[in-house]
Amino acid sequence: MIQVSGLRKLYGDTVALDGVDLHVREGEIYGVLGESGAGKSTLLRCVNLLERPTAGTVTVAGQELTALTERELNRARRRIGMIHQHFALLSSRTVAGNVAFPLEVMGVPRAERRRRVAELLDLVGLGGRGGDHPHQLSGGQKQRVGIARALAGDPAVLLSDEATSALDPATTHSILDLLKRLNAELGLTILLITHEMDVVKSVCDSVAIMADGRVRESGRIADLIRTPGSRLTRDIFPLPEPAPPGSVTLTFTGDPQRPVVSETVRKFDVEISILGGSIEELAGGSVGRLRVAVTGDTEPALAYLRERGLIVEVAP
């Protein structure tokens, strides 16, 4: 749905993007995670061509945006909705007026606009609030207006620029839930940028980790979790790195209640002591990561754990 290839963006001598490739599949929620200055905002602005990349191509919904003229681009942008950290609402307009704004620009007739605005406000849980002004709303409600407005043009993709960074944890949760629901019910593809791992953990199917204008790691979260040495796994699970020599790190997905470790101890002549670990709920289910010391007849025990589907990493 979104294909970014070899994207570079220079601001004078500053390299904001240094050859970024990204592939966002239709219907997924894709997170771009990185610290301040990593290039996330620049990447998002290049995806809808608010910013012209220095080099590289951007294709959204089958259309190569980087090959379009400004006029063609204005039409293509209707298929791309965007929400912002500080909501970017027009304070002089009512809630309904804000949501209607893109429809007016598109020349949608008044009656159709009214119908569509009411529908969109219902969809984001703001039915009946159309006559309010933005200053009468909480941060979470303002972001709901932002989302309704972004959906007005019936976009193929929604870009989210740190949409929950200005919100408290409970409100963040409710906005992420709304995005997840829109993704599931409308099949909306969402590309979001964030500096918060919690956002990635709770809603994303795939992630790209950015640093210094480059993608350091990317893919489906479920696949990255099963990839030994993945940065994402290291970042999610707070185990001391590097692992002590000879220690074993076990990563397991699925039912955390499965007594695999005790089974292994019963079956083999080994002792397993737990050095640390935790279980995390990710969008795809629960994942556990355990650092252990194994003594005794280690090799067959580790082979058994691998056989049972655990990722087994032995520290050199």
Ligand SMILES: Nc1ncnc2c1ncn2[C@@H]1O[C@H](COP(=O)(O)OP(=O)(O)OP(=O)(O)O)[C@@H](O)[C@H]1O
């Ligand atoms: N308009 C601009 N002019 C000059 N330099 C810029 C501009 N926009 C971004 N940069 C530079 O490009 C680099 C990447 O910035 P960008 O804002 O994309 O990072 P970010 O990961 O989104 O960080 P933040 O979360 O702080 O916005 C930084 O070094 C930044 O200073």
